[in-house]
Amino acid sequence: MDRRDALKTLTLIGSTPLLAGTADGATRGGEEFVGVLVDTTKCEGCRSCEEACAAANKLPAPPKDDNVMASERVPTPGQWSVVNRYKTSKGEVFVKRQCLHCCQPACASACLTQAMLKTRQGPVIWREDKCMGCRYCMVSCPFDVPTFEYDKTVPKIGKCQLCYSRLRAGKKPACVEECPNEALLFGTRRELLEEARRRIYRNPDTYLHRVYGEHEAGGTLWLYLSAVPFEEIGFRKPVDNAPLPQLTKEFLYAVPVILTLWPPFLLALAKAIRGPKDKESEAGDAQ
């Protein structure tokens, strides 16, 4: 730990916690965030992304039978990516669900050990050696994404890592690579937003004029295009557009103020008020 880090740490212990994420919410450390654009009009529900995800992350193989889509599923500790089937006003729609990787993630700002970490490239990853299993990330996530292995002696938090190790090796996320219908598109978040708007502009009657994930929870790396209202395809959780870490900002900013002003005030008060014990000497005891 160099001197600057040491100083920073000292100020931070019990005082000035800073907020994760950046002001514009799209970059970090000068690097552009990557992401995935999901075009739900192109997905045919083959679920090869589920298989690719399991293989890439060494998770148990997903169920072969397509009947699992009869009821809505959510990601689990053993399956980080699920495809759901919805009966909508415009027929059957398949939607892949996984961690959305917020630009300013609540889970990472909630994590007291930085086990949940917002990387420079954008993926929010979970680090086994740091996590103490408090599950505050699960309490804080507006999408209820992180899952916990309640039946394990040594439990892990399970969620999509956006194939961080593959990205580092210059590869695409496994699910994107395996998608036969080009329903998934990988790129920088900025490019993906432009592409999403282009598709809406070219096909104004096909698409809903909204990109889910552009503003939700301050913006997410996974972006969704849809032909039907998002409520019809499983995006029902009420989510604010403001980044969630902002909700604790005011409290955390008050901390150093109280930590520095309270003690001198209390000391002054204690010295200003003369009790009977002050007049006597040491003899007076705490009892």
Next chain:
Amino acid sequence: MHSELTAQGSLLQRFGRKARFVLGEFRPKGELLTPFNILSLPLIVLGLFLIVYRFVYGLGSITNLSQSYPWGLWIGFDVVTGVAFAGGAYVVTFMVYILKLEKYRPITRATILNGFLAYLFYAGALLLDLGRPWNVINPIIGNSFGVSSVLFLVAWHFLLYMIAELIEFSPAIAEWLGLERLRRLLRKLTLGAVIFGITLSTLHQSGLGALFLMAKTKIHPLWYSEFIPVLFLVSSVFAGLSMVIFEGSISQRVFAPRHLPASPAADHAEIVFGLAKICCATMFVYLFLLGLVLVHGNHWALLGTGWGAWYLVEVLGFVLLPCVLFAHSLKVRSALLARVAALITMLGIIINRLNVSVIAFKWYEPVRYFPTWMEIEVSLAIVLLEIWVFRWVVKRMRVL
């Protein structure tokens, strides 16, 4: 040379005597087969067994926690509620050591002991809830400081506050061991520890509320507001003092003949009235704040729903009612009534903290969380264990 050796010898002898004394103190004092012991011992043993079982087979083996409800009774009751009840220590030390209200000096040590043990056991219960407790040192050592986390702040403050309370209580320990010089030294640290302790308490009592700020869309709007930290802080004052009134009235009955001078009951009643007055006033402030939050959030319509009724039960039945009862107890000079009010207040705090952390959390889910009997039993065992330790200390050190 010779004298040095004897000095060392006598030091060793003295240490040996102290060690024998401490070991001797572990022998039970008083009757063993009391109804309380007969009832509590099996529950504690069962609780300890369940804790071992939980660590072997995972959290899901004995709890009803799920992907939808990551926090249950152990966090909502043991940690969030338990720490509110421990708030008496910072309020009483403020009154005695800062404001020099000598009247409350007789209850100081018991309150600090109670607070310290509450943190030790209830905040300690947090470890049971951690999936990977061996990593609990990560936020304290090493390079993984999650400084943007409210939980990081709360964890550090728990730790530091336990140290501060131990320092505040340490003169009693030195006295017990007959170490007069050490006692005088430790006594000099008291004011510093008190000031540090009050500062830490202000921050982590409110911090426990701030933990839930990011669960904005998950907590029922009647319980969620950006003022949760302030509400938690203000309510910790009367939660802690009600605990002091409650604990004091029991301690008086159980331990009084050993330590107190003549006519202690009258003195204690005066203390109870003083505390009742503070409770009444802070509860009034709290009610006022609740009113502001309700108006600010424009949640009038929600009061007509089932959740609104439950909210009104909490606010009217468990805040307004005890507030009025406290006021009435002062008017008719009834310590009993003040104790009843304290009990209702404590129930209200349990309801409030559980509402925020468990009951009104994910209120819209079709499948709700309800603790297993094993979760309840472990929580009970922790409370009983704390009472055992409290009793052990009170019977040996000059606390009351």
